[in-house]
Amino acid sequence: MGENRLVQGRYRLLELLGRGGMGEVWRARDESLGRQVAVKCLKPLGPYHDPALARVLRERFRREARVAASLSHPGVTVVHDFGECDGMPYLVMELLDGRDLSRLLEENKGHPLPVDDVTDIAAQVAAALAYTHRHGIVHRDLKPANIVRLTDGTVKICDFGIARLGHGIGFTARLTGTGVALGTPHYMSPEQIGGGEVDQRSDLYSLGCVLYEIATGAPPFDLEDAWAVLIGHRDTPPRPLRELRPELPGHLQEIILALLAKRPEERPYDGGELLRRIRSGHMTSKPVKAVESAVGEEGGRLPSWTHRMTTGHKALGAGPGALPPDPGAVLSGCWVVTPEAVAPRRSAGSHLTWGHRRGGATGRNGPAGDRHPVPALPAERLGPDHPESLAGRYEAAFTLLRAGRVAEALDAYTDVAEASARVLGADHPDTLAARQETAYVLGRLGRHFEAHQVYSTVLAARVRAMGPDHPDTLRCRHNLACTLGRLGRPADALRAALDVAGARARVLGADHPDTLVSRCEVAYAQGQSGHWEEALRLYREVAEVRARVLGQDHPDTLAARYETALSLGRLGRSADALRLYRDLIEDRTRVLGPGHCDTLRARHGLGVNLGRLGRWEEALAEARDVCLLREQVLGPAHPDTLVSHREIAVALGWLGRWEDALTEYRRVAATRERTLGPDHPDTLASRNDEAHCLERLGRGTEAGELYRRVAVVRHRLAPGSA
Known part of the structure; x- marks a missing residue:
């Protein structure tokens, strides 16, 4: 990407306005209409970046274009065009002449904005939200960087990249599977943090955080630790604004504190109601003390994705807990023409x-x-x-x-x-x-x-x-x-897993996804200890809870069902396991696709249990189909592919075809030795398989020598051996 490049034969790039980890924004000229525009480009992520992340970012790009293009309001940034050029998605927007609120606060040296400006910004954003909420659109990421004040005083909302369109084609949690968080910690609503239902009142909470910051100079929970910020949003009443800035009008404090109510039903219903309250200059609903109510017993445990979050980039930037913009910064925020816009702005923090x-x-x-x-x-x-x-x-x-x-x-x-x-x-x-x-x-x-x-x-x-x-x-x-x-310490593993599961249940709640992960580990340790009945019971319980909390088609729900089927097979109940595997294969094929590694893993389990039932010809056919798909999807040296080759060898052995089985066993052993090393436990296991096959072929001398070689290596690697 460079100056004077012509995008799609129409948009000539003139000047780089900003660059982030995921792309660039340029001032450009629309050669067809002769006007200046901003062109946002998503750059390639390189050969080793996660394809799922690329899909998420592309979908976010497209969604921003679709949502913003459907809106026509003075308070919403105009999107002119969207497309792909040489495989690169681009978005063409109006070029804004002004400052976003984050920049305004920085230029004001961290001091709050004048009271009249705060009120004016609140009214204009409320009017824009009233419009978007009437159209069933929830922004979901309001923050100072996404609100621009133009030189003529007009205020505009930008970046609808993670907006949700009503309840029909809605943006689902699947778009956050790679960790692209919905929202910025300093401005996220309690229900957004807790993984609850998000509607227009979540936007109002985020706006309350923004107004609190521009009115006092700091966000309501100005903490360095992301966990503490999230807990603050969830559990802590915000400090009254007039304690920080006594000259603020009482009605403005009441409006902002009402927006920061923990429960959505205690906030104004939508942007329209908020605008009426601002214009009337007094509260028309519950008194301020209502915002001090705790979340209550339904309240919310923080979802697992919040636990790795950094505090994010708050408006004021510098400070001991400040951070540079998030990696998707070029996909969010507003791009405005300012004298210093040639260089991208960054915060001064380093943590x-x-x-x-x-x-x-x-x-x-x-x-x-x-x-x-x-x-x-x-x-x-x-x-x-x-x-x-x-x-x-x-x-x-x-x-x-x-x-x-x-x-x-x-x-x-x-x-x-x-x-x-x-x-x-x-x-x-x-x-x-x-x-x-x-x-x-x-x-x-x-x-x-x-x-x-x-x-x-x-x-x-x-x-x-x-x-x-x-x-x-x-x-x-x-x-x-x-x-x-x-x-190989299943008893210690079981005790440790039980301890973690109990601690997570106490801290996060019994139904929290992380607690359920630890309960799965308890079940796994029970199975490794030979207690498959207990493991089966626990896997079933986890599957039921995940279906209720996460949904029937969530990958973690499907994973618990897989472990349930596996446990049935271990208990010798292969007919029951077959029924579960067939249902799981159908659901995983529908949700994930026929070539997904988890779909293939379920098909592998099906083949194993066909063999346990003595249906070896069917088992061999299934193992070969799965192996072929794994080679195509994962590669010939992938561990799952090698497991399928071994399963082919097992079936061939049971069918009396030991020469063919030896070929497969040797292929697995040689590949593991090359990729994992000669002393890796999986390599040694493969050499043992090879020795067993040689033994069945009557080649006892070769088999004995191979058994001895494996035993020597295992003894040498055993803990405590000289």
């Missing part, structure tokens, strides 16, 4: 928090990692150990892991952890997050003993720094419990 959740669906479905910040400035401009450069290096490690380059990811995470400890301190959250990722990758490499050691030291540091019940501490305890199971 970044990368810690994230490991462990979506446990057991064979594996952990689900969350997304991380993408640095907006290159390392060469900041130095390799600058916090933002470290964030970029952390992201690079994550992409290596997602690309299957596990050993390289381990080296990258190790380097980041060491640099973070040197620059930020050993107990800094970023250092602990990188070390925890190091432990996770060690586990992926089968080095569970080392992973256990790292998790143990990180847990001790998290308890010191954050306390035993902080979500990051509980997450580390959960990971430690998982590792104990992989170390």
